[in-house]
Amino acid sequence: MKKRALLLSLLLLSGCSREFVEKFYDVDYAATNRFAKNLAPLPGQFTKDSAAFDRLMSNFSGQVKRYWGDNDSLVSGKRQYVKYTDGYKSRAHVDFVRGVVIVETVATTEPENHLKEAITTTLLTPDNPGGVDLYSDSGIDFNGKPFLYGQVLDQQGKPIEWSWRANKFADHLINTGLKKRKIRYQQAYYVEIPMVADHANKRGYKYASIVRDASRRYGIPEDLIYAIIKTESSFNPYAVSHANAYGLMQVVPNTAGADVFKLVKNKSGKPSPEYLFDPAKNIDTGTAYFYILRNRYLKDVRDPLSLHYSMISAYNGGTGGVLKTFHRDRKRAMNDLNRLEPNQVYWALTNKHPKAEARRYLQKVTTFQKEFNQGKI
Template sequence: MKKPALLVALSALLTLSGCSREFVESMYDVDYTTTNRFANNLAPQPGQLTKDSAALDQLMNSFSGQVERYWGENDALVASKRQYVKYTDGYQSRAHVDFERGVVIVETVAKTDPTQHLKSAITTTLLTPENPAGVDLYSDSAIELGDKPFLYGQILDNEKQPIEWSWRANRFADHLIATQLKKRAERFHQVYYVEIPMVADHADKRGYKYAHIVRDASRRYGISEDLIYAIIKTESSFNPYAVSHANAYGLMQVVPATAGADVFKLVKKRSGEPSPMYLFDPANNIDTGTAYFYLLRHRYLKAVKDPLSLHYSMISAYNGGTGGVLKTFHHDRNQAMTNLNRLQPNQVYWALTHKHPKAEARRYLQKVTNYQKAFNQGKL
């Protein structure tokens, strides 16, 4: 299979920029919501990799320029951790899956026969496969259909049936256009679109797909299943297509140059770092993310004495780094560990959720522990 342009481009950017989540977040309080700025960090054209900064800037701006050409600056969207966005049809149509709101929006700005363009976009969206390797999110390239649809069971048609085959997808598309077609006027164009609600337990249905992978990783590394599920829910809402402008990929949002490289070197005993294509595979991603928790427990934070304090520290470190955890307690690493071990677990939790140097990391620990509780109560 030919490598998607996204994966080739991102690999180059990782090499050339040396950028990591820890570096970005040490400079900024990162907001991972959808942003046009993310598109400026991607180079969608394969075979054009160069260290010439001007050429690289041109490549990185190519995708966002194409999007804005058809949709305008104010209506441009790109994929993020919890937002799947894919352009097709020469950038005239797009699918937008909002995992937080539980809605799929399919739109077109085609000026000629827009309903036919919209129908094609709807059927393609409904049949988009589970495997992210066949989908280039940062071009208008066609999607390779054939595998079981990613949204299977997360959307039901007008007969309350899941959609797996083209005949049902086409029939549902006709129904949506006949009964749910909407229009809105943007500055330079008319948008035709439909909104498709996802089932109430869509996150659970995505999560069930990975149950055997999570179970295997839990046993392999001695990390609890509820923690793995809570991390995936927090990081990507079980979106295997998840990407961030901090160079993190997949379900557990693994950064290749940091956590990924550590796992390769210290756990897998292999050189280099995982590629984006490697991390877009759910099994590889969950294995790598869980292996990194193993390193946090047995290497980077092994001096934390209380098991619950260690648990909180591991979660915080997964997001903000081990250094961020220690800086919460003192600027000197040895003194920080001494101070941490003097505290009760509830005090460690309070410190990490109130005094951690990064606001995003403070919120992160709260989210993960809440999701763990929900999982153990059967509500995740």
């Protein structure tokens, strides 16, 4: 009885109705330990380019560790932007989860001057991921509105767009908020800049017209596109991952990207990282992949809401992972899935999916969809 009560509570917390919960308790379906065969790989899986990516990262990491050591080396990811400059002696770290920008230097001569330059560079970095090399210490061309515009305010509460304001704010930060810490055998000088409370919303608003166009083009709901972007990258257009996924919707060129080129764009090859760092092209590609999921790989899912949950889960964990949740045989899995109510499909994918990450992913995306429709993103 305790197990039954616990199960009922968990289902109710997941948003299921009491009538459904009572009905679901007696549903019988099989879960297996093998993926269905001959299904398209999806974003989040390693690709053949992993070896080249690893070589690039190895060379880059070696340069970084010369100055920052093993314990303090940082690399850009899905939810953090890291850019090294000044011969790897200075860096910017934008933590989109914590909502803070950390700029620091380990320069040994005139460190405050190096830090000021790093701060202004960070504040004026343009909203153009394709023009910023995250895996070198190369300089940045300040052309266009800064990426952090409106997400960081200066000491007067003003957004920072021009060099004169960036320089004055840098002086203020160094005079009032300079901090020091030990990195290996040297002193690091740094400042922390808080981001505004709704920094994620401000990033998201910039893509409203792009999301709207992609939604109309492929018939995919806007709230789903927004929820995927927030889940995948927190609206960070510079997002990269260890799995060679790029940009706002974390598209992998060799898998989802190649499928979109072939099945939607009617062109050969695959998108380049530069292509996917363009927000408009990235959102178009990610949304087009949902079109493929809906109309090709998961077209046999009959209930629209069950299809919706399956598409979200497949975007992260693969079509094979979705079907494996229900049965090892593809036809049997699809039949079993179609026998269930949408809430049952949701419960299965968030409790029985073979990958824990995919179980959490569906929960996150559906939560963010609700927030979008409540005006929170």
